[in-house]
Amino acid sequence: MLSTIATLHFVQRTMKKNVTPKKRQTFRHGDLRNALVAAGLEMARIGGPDAVVLREATRRAGVSPNAAYRHFAGQAALVDAVRSACLSRLAAAIEAELKKLRPGSDSQAYARKSLRAIGMGYLGFALSEPGMFRTAFSAPPAIHSQNQANTASMGLNPYELLSLSLDRMLESGLLNEKGRREAEYMAWSPVHGLALLALEGPLKKMPREAVLRLGERLVNMVERGLSCK
Amino acid sequence: MLSTIATLHFVQRTMKKNVTPKKRQTFRHGDLRNALVAAGLEMARIGGPDAVVLREATRRAGVSPNAAYRHFAGQAALVDAVRSACLSRLAAAIEAELKKLRPGSDSQAYARKSLRAIGMGYLGFALSEPGMFRTAFSAPPAIHSQNQANTASMGLNPYELLSLSLDRMLESGLLNEKGRREAEYMAWSPVHGLALLALEGPLKKMPREAVLRLGERLVNMVERGLSCK
DNA sequence: GCCAACAAGTGAACACCGTCCACATACGCT
DNA sequence: AGCGTATGTGGACGGTGTTCACTTGTTGGC
Numbered sequence: 001m002l003s004t005i006a007t008l009h010f011v012q013r014t015m016k017k018n019v020t021p022k023k024r025q026t027f028r029h030g031d032l033r034n035a036l037v038a039a040g041l042e043m044a045r046i047g048g049p050d051a052v053v054l055r056e057a058t059r060r061a062g063v064s065p066n067a068a069y070r071h072f073a074g075q076a077a078l079v080d081a082v083r084s085a086c087l088s089r090l091a092a093a094i095e096a097e098l099k100k101l102r103p104g105s106d107s108q109a110y111a112r113k114s115l116r117a118i119g120m121g122y123l124g125f126a127l128s129e130p131g132m133f134r135t136a137f138s139a140p141p142a143i144h145s146q147n148q149a150n151t152a153s154m155g156l157n158p159y160e161l162l163s164l165s166l167d168r169m170l171e172s173g174l175l176n177e178k179g180r181r182e183a184e185y186m187a188w189s190p191v192h193g194l195a196l197l198a199l200e201g202p203l204k205k206m207p208r209e210a211v212l213r214l215g216e217r218l219v220n221m222v223e224r225g226l227s228c229k
Numbered sequence: 230m231l232s233t234i235a236t237l238h239f240v241q242r243t244m245k246k247n248v249t250p251k252k253r254q255t256f257r258h259g260d261l262r263n264a265l266v267a268a269g270l271e272m273a274r275i276g277g278p279d280a281v282v283l284r285e286a287t288r289r290a291g292v293s294p295n296a297a298y299r300h301f302a303g304q305a306a307l308v309d310a311v312r313s314a315c316l317s318r319l320a321a322a323i324e325a326e327l328k329k330l331r332p333g334s335d336s337q338a339y340a341r342k343s344l345r346a347i348g349m350g351y352l353g354f355a356l357s358e359p360g361m362f363r364t365a366f367s368a369p370p371a372i373h374s375q376n377q378a379n380t381a382s383m384g385l386n387p388y389e390l391l392s393l394s395l396d397r398m399l400e401s402g403l404l405n406e407k408g409r410r411e412a413e414y415m416a417w418s419p420v421h422g423l424a425l426l427a428l429e430g431p432l433k434k435m436p437r438e439a440v441l442r443l444g445e446r447l448v449n450m451v452e453r454g455l456s457c458k
Numbered sequence: 459g460c461c462a463a464c465a466a467g468t469g470a471a472c473a474c475c476g477t478c479c480a481c482a483t484a485c486g487c488t
Numbered sequence: 489a490g491c492g493t494a495t496g497t498g499g500a501c502g503g504t505g506t507t508c509a510c511t512t513g514t515t516g517g518c
Contacts (some may be wrong), residue, residue: 028466028513051278056503065505067467075505105449139277139429159431185297185423185432185443186450192430193422200368201421202388203414214414221415225450257495259486284475294476296496304476 097121326350
């Protein structure tokens with residue numbers, strides 16, 4: 001663990017040098033806050049939320065530990081910023097999946113495919129970037145993400161993307177008013193649960209394809225479960 | 230945080246004194262391993278998996294930090310033992326819910342009620358003991374709980390309890406062979422996901438009753454989703 | 459153009475954590 | 489009785505988050 005962090009540290013530093021050849025002309029960093037979040041994100045990517053270490057982040061940014069306190073109230077604030085960044089990545093992954101679709105003429109089919117794309121995009125991201133995914137849903141959302149962070153190019157967070165597709169189902173007649181109520185959580189829970197069971201639960205050893213197949217079955221179940229009645 | 234741990238420490242110690250008035254007659258503790266797990270369990274109950282701290286556990290057991298290493302390979306091993314204890318508590322909570330049922334003559338109704346009891350017992354435990362629940366499903370299951378731990382009085386872990394009720398559904402004709410395949414995960418995922426969304430996700434502020442109502446809807450959805458087709 | 463106020467980064471220190479080492483001790487078996 | 493060993497102790501090391509006092513560029517008002 002320590003060794004991986006150490007080697008990672010080295011890689012990161014050398015990569016950074018390519019981007020910013022002069023180590024630091026001004027003794028001011030210039031963009032320390034972002035650098036810290038980037039470093040934290042990389043640590044989260046590898047080791048999950050517990051791996052984002054303030055001192056290590058400052059080390060990677062080439063700065064003394066205390067410098068971080070000019071930009072974050074403490075370590076918790078840093079990991080919260082990282083968490084937010086992870087949510088953005090998740091949103092981007094879902095958007096990418098959504099953009100593969102063409103509206104077409106059949107609005108019901110489109111709505112169905114949207115829901116499916118969101119579910120599978122979610123699951124796919126969880127399996128491809130377990131560290132980020134676990135970080136995205138680690139302890140304290142605190143504020144209900146009222147801020148504009150957490151989003152990707154469409155400016156929507158994962159929750160809003162899901163709402164969007166459910167609205168499409170409502171408009172196209174796949175859902176009635178009653179079925180639409182709190183449908184976000186009815187749809188979200190199964191996929192979220194499967195993702196976590198696969199990442200840190202008893203499905204850890206299940207091969208990726210099997211998990212994705214289970215995911216498809218779950219999405220189908222949700223679709224039927226929401227529409228009938 | 231530190232203060233709560235400190236006060237807790239005090240409470241625990243004084244309670245312990247009532248149980249074991251003579252602090253330690255023999256310089257041997259006698260049952261240190263269990264004492265450490267108990268202390269760890271209490272910490273997990275309050276603060277989740279990250280709150281189980283080896284040194285604090287030894288402090289509560291009235292022993293030097295290194296004594297723990299005679300019984301656990303390291304902190305990770307301790308939290309793993311605590312995790313196992315948390316799973317047992319979960320199993321016990323589910324069993325309690327199951328035992329409220331009477332088989333009756335209608336085997337289908339009984340099977341249905343069993344599934345429902347498991348789901349709601351699971352969810353209820355998660356909401357009542359969030360720290361333990363989160364600990365139960367924290368990072369490394371490593372071994373697939375082949376051991377006899379993780380169980381309650383029936384000697385079954387939560388997964389096996391779920392399997393049992395799904396078998397009842399199969400036998401009573403509510404499920405066909407195809408629907409029974411991997412039904413454990415189809416049923417587990419939604420409730421697990423809801424529990425986590427409610428504990429550390431965006432549903433944190435949703436009142437308990439609302440979460441339970443969502444849980445009921447999910448269980449219904451699962452039931453229908455498994456049986457039809 | 460100067461200079462003061464201020465933002466940004468530094469250094470040393472503290473308390474806590476997990477863990478390793480060498481050492482002490484009492485229990486249990488022969 | 490006595491020895492071996494399981495169990496617990498003490499001290500140390502490196503790591504972490506955090507605080508305090510400090511230095512040092514930058515910048516805005518005159």
